[in-house]
Amino acid sequence: MALDLRLQVKLSQQLVMTPQLQQAIKLLQLSRMELVDVVTQELEENPLLDEGVDPKEEREEQSASGEESPEAAAETQPMEEIKAESEGLTDIDWQTYLEGYSLGSSDSRDAYEDQEERPSYESLLTKPSSLYDHLTWQLGLSSVEAEERLAAAEIIGNLDDVGYLQASVEEIAESSGFDVALVERALGRVRQFDPAGVASRNLQECLLLQLERLDLSESLAATILRDFICELEGRKYPVIAKALKVSVDDVLEAAKLISELDPRPGRAYNDEDVHYISPDIFVHKVGDEYVVTLNDEGLPNLRINSFYRNALTDSSSVDKKAGEYIQDKMRSAVWLIKSIHQRQRTIYKVTKSIVKFQRAFFDHGIEHLKPLVLRDVAEDIEMHESTVSRVTTNKYVQTPQGLFELKFFFNSGINTADGDSVASESVKSRIKEIVAAEDPKKPYSDQKIVALLKDQEINIARRTVTKYREMLGIGSSTERKRLF
16 A cells, blocks of 8 residues: 655634633633732733723813723724834933832822831731630740640640641640640640630530530530430430430520530631622612613723833834834733723623513512523623623622622523423522521421422422522521420
């Protein structure tokens, strides 16, 4: 069989993921806070990017002067390569420009004439006290030997955020080089610190230490915790009463006391930051219509630096490497501005489409949420489903009904008795209402919830109710039962 080489012309299409397209896709799926971080980083790295004035003020100035902003021109006109072969760039005194560029205000003055009048930096710093700080402070006030103090510090260092000991006494002794007896004494010392129950190895020890602090170590509650904790978790109060030869009412009183103890003693000193959600878009009702507005607060208004733009326009000659660098940064800056504008327009279109499909929800609440899939919105705004999926990820909308993630409005449908369908989120809301209205002493079983939903013309299986209940964080009927 003979082999030969041939040349063949073939026409084909393929999608090339350019760096600009990758950046646009990345910006599309970023949350609002992540977008602000990316823009801030670009402002620091790209000298051709500037943070402009407020968009409203800029529009007023443009309408008064009749001029169009460079960003608007970049959107309406095709992007042309900027030529760095004009005159004038070499005539710029770069040293004077850089020396005159100040990061601070020229009018700033030292408010304190005397250094002694200036407050200490320590008095200006604020930091919440963590559990580690709180226990270390108490250890510093305790009169203990040096070795026991070091062992206690090792124990404090092995506590988790809620105050439980994550290493055994033997492991601490081996890693620190102390005797096991010394570590045991140090553990007893740390357990005397505030909050009560700290440095426990499990929940049982934690609750028993809190009862001991209340001088209730020999009470019925302590006996139940020591010997019948499994029955207590299963709410088998008659079994406990029969074994201890006491009445069920006494067991209920002891269980009530135990329920008032804190299973996570170090939670009050948890220094985790609270992250607040900032909506990307607002939906306001004006008359009988809903108006969609983008949230541009806190998002820098980007524009091309006027100095570099004028320098490139008026220059005749420039160093080749410098010209290539400025051209590259110019293209990057213009593409970033266009990508952000495209992202905002896409979010606006998707939200407008959601408002159109879910008008009943915006009028009457979650009970009227309709089934909706990504394809419905994608076909409505003539975009791909993957684009809609990226836009609705980590994006939030403030509505008259509350703050919701955009993905919240996309739900599967559940058939009703009249042949219509209702959204799964609406069914979850009804399950939550049914559980909230039940008698705590006689909670509804999942089968009973199925029957109650059927009365509302919603046909749903028991296993689906169980799945939705677990998704809502609602326990079973046994776990929800309250006898006191």
